[in-house]
Amino acid sequence: xxxxxxxxxxxxxxxxxxxxxxxxxxxxxxxxxxxxxxxxxxxxxxxxxxxxxxxxxxxxxxxxxxxxxxxxxxxxxxxxxxxxxxxxxxxxxxxxxxxxxxxxxxxx
Amino acid sequence: xxxxxxxxxxxxxxxxxxxxxxxxxxxxxxxxxxxxxxxxxxxxxxxxxxxxxxxxxxxxxxxxxxxxxxxxxxxxxxxxxxxxxxxxxxxxxxxxxxxxxxxxxxxxxxxxx
Numbered sequence: 554x555x556x557x558x559x560x561x562x563x564x565x566x567x568x569x570x571x572x573x574x575x576x577x578x579x580x581x582x583x584x585x586x587x588x589x590x591x592x593x594x595x596x597x598x599x600x601x602x603x604x605x606x607x608x609x610x611x612x613x614x615x616x617x618x619x620x621x622x623x624x625x626x627x628x629x630x631x632x633x634x635x636x637x638x639x640x641x642x643x644x645x646x647x648x649x650x651x652x653x654x655x656x657x658x659x660x661x
Numbered sequence: 662x663x664x665x666x667x668x669x670x671x672x673x674x675x676x677x678x679x680x681x682x683x684x685x686x687x688x689x690x691x692x693x694x695x696x697x698x699x700x701x702x703x704x705x706x707x708x709x710x711x712x713x714x715x716x717x718x719x720x721x722x723x724x725x726x727x728x729x730x731x732x733x734x735x736x737x738x739x740x741x742x743x744x745x746x747x748x749x750x751x752x753x754x755x756x757x758x759x760x761x762x763x764x765x766x767x768x769x770x771x772x773x774x
Contacts, residue, residue, distance in 0.1 A: 587762070596665075596751055596765035597704065642703055647755060648763045649717075651703035 555580045557643050559652035566633055566659050574628040574655045576617075576643035586610075586619055586626040587644040591654075597642065600628075633659045667752050667766035675774050676742060682769045684735040684752030693735040694763065695727060696751040704751055710735060711757060742773045 560575040578586065585604045589597040601610030606621035615630045626643060638659045643652040665686045674680050684693065692711050696704035709717035710729040724746075726738040735752055749770050753763040 589765075594767075596767045597753075597763075598765070599762045602762060647761060648753070649706055649709075651705075654701075654703050656701075 555584070555645050555650045557645050557650055557652035559641075559643050559655050562640075562654070563656040563658055566657070568635055568659055568661055569632045570659075572628070572630040572633045572637075572657065574641055574643075574657070576626045576628065576652055578624050578626065578643070578645050580624075580645055583621065584646045586617075587648055588615070588617055588626070588628050589642045589644055589648065589651075591640045591642065593639070597648075600641070633657070635659045635661055665752055665754055665764050665766035667750075667769050669769060670767070671770050671772075673772045673774065674739065674742065676744075678742075679738070679740045681739065682737040682750055682752075682771070684737075684754075684766060685733055686754040686764070687733055688754065688764065689732075689756075690754035690764070691732060691757050692755045692761075693729060694753040694755075695735070695737055696753065698749040698751055698768070700748075708737075739771070742771075744773050747771055747773045 556579045558577050587602045588600040590600045591597045601612045603610040603619035609618045617626050617628045640654045640656050642654045668683045695707040698704045706719050707721045708727045713729045724741045728736040749768040751768045752766045755761045755763045
């Protein structure tokens with residue numbers, strides 16, 4: 554079946570630090586992959602997506618590359634801000650399967 | 662209009678009550694979804710409607726009853742719930758197709774006493 558594995562949180566960083574949140578998946582074929590973000594008290598918002606191998610999704614300084622050979626879709630940002638504090642979910646196939654979520658806390 | 666609107670935002674009900682959660686979108690999306698999210702957990706898919714027909718039911722107990730009266734509306738009828746059903750219920754919609762992005766509502770926070 555389909556599954557998504559994310560790194561455990563919380564991840565605590567200082568402002569302007571480099572961020573990586575790991576995501577690996579198990580699925581048949583070549584599923585579309587997504588990162589969603591959930592700010593406190595809100596629903597989820599799409600952050601970025603990739604639909605085929607070697608695609609790079611990017612938005613608001615965040616990037617993730619679809620790596621077929623390692624079945625991974627790691628989220629990166631070069632310089633985080635306090636406003637990036639949220640929970641980040643990796644998802645598979647139009648968000649029918651979510652990873653467990655990684656809470657990011659950015660300190661000033 | 663690029664929003665999914667959910668009502669009510671908060672709902673408290675007893676185990677013998679009957680209530681409904683409502684979801685509305687006017688983006689012309691033909692797929693609509695219900696998710697359940699417990700605290701500090703990811704959303705769990707409950708139901709998917711495609712072109713107003715139920716296409717996925719993730720073995721959800723019958724005390725949850727979905728309804729899609731038209732392409733813009735999605736309801737979740739609640740009856741004889743248990744305290745462990747307390748959670749955030751999220752509605753989402755999308756175009757049909759594998760890579761299409763979901764647009765989520767802000768959720769309805771349900772407490773069952």
